Amino acid sequence: MPALSNEYDNLSQGAKDILFKPQDMVIGSERVGDDVYIDVLDPTNGTAVASIPEGTRQHVDKAVAAAVDAFENGPWSTMRAGEREKLIIKLAELVERDGQALSEVEAVESGRTLMNTKAFDVDFPADCLRYMAGWATKISGKTLPVGPAYLPPGIDLFAYTLREPVGVVAGIIPWNVPLCQAVWKIAPALATGCTIVLKPSELTPLTALRLGELALDAGIPPGVVNIVTGYGSEVGAALVEHPGISKISFTGSTSVGRQISAAASESFKKITLELGGKSPMIVMKDANLENAIPAVALGIFANHGQNCCAGSRLFIHDDVYEQVVEGVINEADNIVLGASLDPEAHMGPLVSMAQQARVLEYIDSGKSEGAEVVAGGEALDHPGAYVKPTVLMNARPDMRIVREEIFGPVLATMRFNDNDDILALANDTEYGLGASIYTENLTTAHQFVRGVKAGNVWVNIHGILDAALPFGGMKNSGHGHELGDAAILSHTSSKSAVVNVTQ
Numbered sequence: 188m189p190a191l192s193n194e195y196d197n198l199s200q201g202a203k204d205i206l207f208k209p210q211d212m213v214i215g216s217e218r219v220g221d222d223v224y225i226d227v228l229d230p231t232n233g234t235a236v237a238s239i240p241e242g243t244r245q246h247v248d249k250a251v252a253a254a255v256d257a258f259e260n261g262p263w264s265t266m267r268a269g270e271r272e273k274l275i276i277k278l279a280e281l282v283e284r285d286g287q288a289l290s291e292v293e294a295v296e297s298g299r300t301l302m303n304t305k306a307f308d309v310d311f312p313a314d315c316l317r318y319m320a321g322w323a324t325k326i327s328g329k330t331l332p333v334g335p336a337y338l339p340p341g342i343d344l345f346a347y348t349l350r351e352p353v354g355v356v357a358g359i360i361p362w363n364v365p366l367c368q369a370v371w372k373i374a375p376a377l378a379t380g381c382t383i384v385l386k387p388s389e390l391t392p393l394t395a396l397r398l399g400e401l402a403l404d405a406g407i408p409p410g411v412v413n414i415v416t417g418y419g420s421e422v423g424a425a426l427v428e429h430p431g432i433s434k435i436s437f438t439g440s441t442s443v444g445r446q447i448s449a450a451a452s453e454s455f456k457k458i459t460l461e462l463g464g465k466s467p468m469i470v471m472k473d474a475n476l477e478n479a480i481p482a483v484a485l486g487i488f489a490n491h492g493q494n495c496c497a498g499s500r501l502f503i504h505d506d507v508y509e510q511v512v513e514g515v516i517n518e519a520d521n522i523v524l525g526a527s528l529d530p531e532a533h534m535g536p537l538v539s540m541a542q543q544a545r546v547l548e549y550i551d552s553g554k555s556e557g558a559e560v561v562a563g564g565e566a567l568d569h570p571g572a573y574v575k576p577t578v579l580m581n582a583r584p585d586m587r588i589v590r591e592e593i594f595g596p597v598l599a600t601m602r603f604n605d606n607d608d609i610l611a612l613a614n615d616t617e618y619g620l621g622a623s624i625y626t627e628n629l630t631t632a633h634q635f636v637r638g639v640k641a642g643n644v645w646v647n648i649h650g651i652l653d654a655a656l657p658f659g660g661m662k663n664s665g666h667g668h669e670l671g672d673a674a675i676l677s678h679t680s681s682k683s684a685v686v687n688v689t690q
């Protein structure tokens with residue numbers, strides 16, 4: 188049995204250097220504190236493991252001023268693209284160098300196991316930084332044949348487009364994969380020559396703050412990457428309203444995204460919104476169940492279900508319903524819960540006691556609306572924000588557990604038969620972030636990919652993201668894309684130039 192409460196004695200020195208002390212904001216080249224600090228808690232035991240300044244509008248003003256200065260006055264804005272590329276690669280190397288400490292700190296503040304934090308808050312961010320670094324030298328415009336009919340003959344024009352960085356970006360991120368989220372915001376800003384002010388969630392701010400320091404250590408000029416901590420209602424809102432900000436890149440809930448979208452439209456800021464999800468997974472009767480069962484279990488339970496792409500609605504063909512549910516129950520029951528630093532644990536607690544209460548309330552609502560809990564369904568009889576991996580049978584599309592994003596390890600399973608339209612089932616949601624289908628039939632698979640209203644679709648696997656793949660949602664899941672070439676486009680504006688070269 189793994190421990191259920193973290194012990195800190197065996198932490199690496201790098202993690203000890205970050206934990207158990209106040210961690211100040213990174214603004215320009217300085218660490219900036221405040222009179223008021225917020226405790227950062229370990230959700231395995233409620234211990235305060237560090238504290239961060241409760242930032243204010245004044246801090247936002249200072250950080251935006253530093254970012255505007257770095258953008259307008261160089262050396263960032265005038266640096267060779269190849270030099271920027273090198274600095275971003277250096278940052279990736281520093282993230283990897285400090286990988287042990289970063290993954291430990293992330294495990295302590297977010298409750299996710301070390302294996303998970305190493306993969307998603309160290310390895311994947313390093314990948315994303317390198318991928319975006321490569322773009323720095325490949326951002327280009329076009330030459331275009333122009334010669335409008337209204338001009339008299341004989342006028343010779345040469346026209347081209349430039350892609351220019353949009354300016355200062357505000358990155359606002361949630362707590363579910365904190366360092367990964369921070370890099371998704373910072374890396375494309377750096378690659379395109381933008382500067383950024385990042386606001387992490389106050390629940391999980393510590394690795395983002397360290398990343399801000401690492402950016403300075405890498406040689407990225409002061410003011411290019413600024414990290415301001417505090418609450419969304421104060422720091423987040425101040426960033427959204429700030430006239431010095433040109434683009435807002437937000438990841439979080441649909442309700443906050445809606446507020447941000449309304450506020451940003453006042454000043455016509457560019458926005459990217461990555462919001463909630465209620466992703467369907469469809470198991471056809473011809474699916475290879477040996478592959479499908481572990482894939483759908485991972486689809487919901489990865490990152491404790493605290494994952495915007497979590498496959499929280501599982502539709503299974505009648506012929507294989509019992510078999511698949513039994514297999515998923517088996518997968519759920521084999522997940523070992525334990526303290527995030529214990530290497531024997533497969534899954535830690537949720538991020539906070541509030542999140543635990545929210546998830547348990549959803550499970551109760553599912554039961555009271557008539558679904559049957561067949562795995563998990565409860566907290567552990569122990570302090571800490573634990574929730575057992577939960578599977579519900581015989582859910583219905585009208586239930587809250589099927590309609591609303593839970594953001595926890597809770598799977599609602601439903602049946603369908605040959606007469607049902609799987610696209611109608613999959614699309615019966617306000618969200619459109621992810622979707623997966625399990626089938627051996629190529630036609631079924633590709634018809635699903637075409638017809639499903641989701642920004643990210645997977646066949647015989649769920650939730651694969653890559654730095655090269657644009658990531659974004661349809662419907663209430665968001666607006667715009669991150670990663671891939673889409674992130675480069677959204678951090679740059681096109682400028683058209685026409686030169687009269689008539690001899």
Ligand code: NAP
Nearest residue numbers: 360361387388389418419423424439440443461462463495
């Ligand atoms: P959240 O409440 O929307 O918060 C996200 C961030 O926005 C936090 O930093 C938050 O600050 C800040 N914020 C809150 N109110 C704000 C305001 N009025 N103006 C500006 N910023 C504000 O979401 P969460 O509870 O942290 O995270 C869970 C949600 O994120 C889920 O709904 C999930 O689906 C979504 N998510 C989406 C994706 C995706 O890529 N699509 C990925 C991960 C998570 P505080 O620290 O004060 O809360």
Ligand code: MG
Nearest residue numbers: 388419439440
């Ligand atoms: Mg919140």
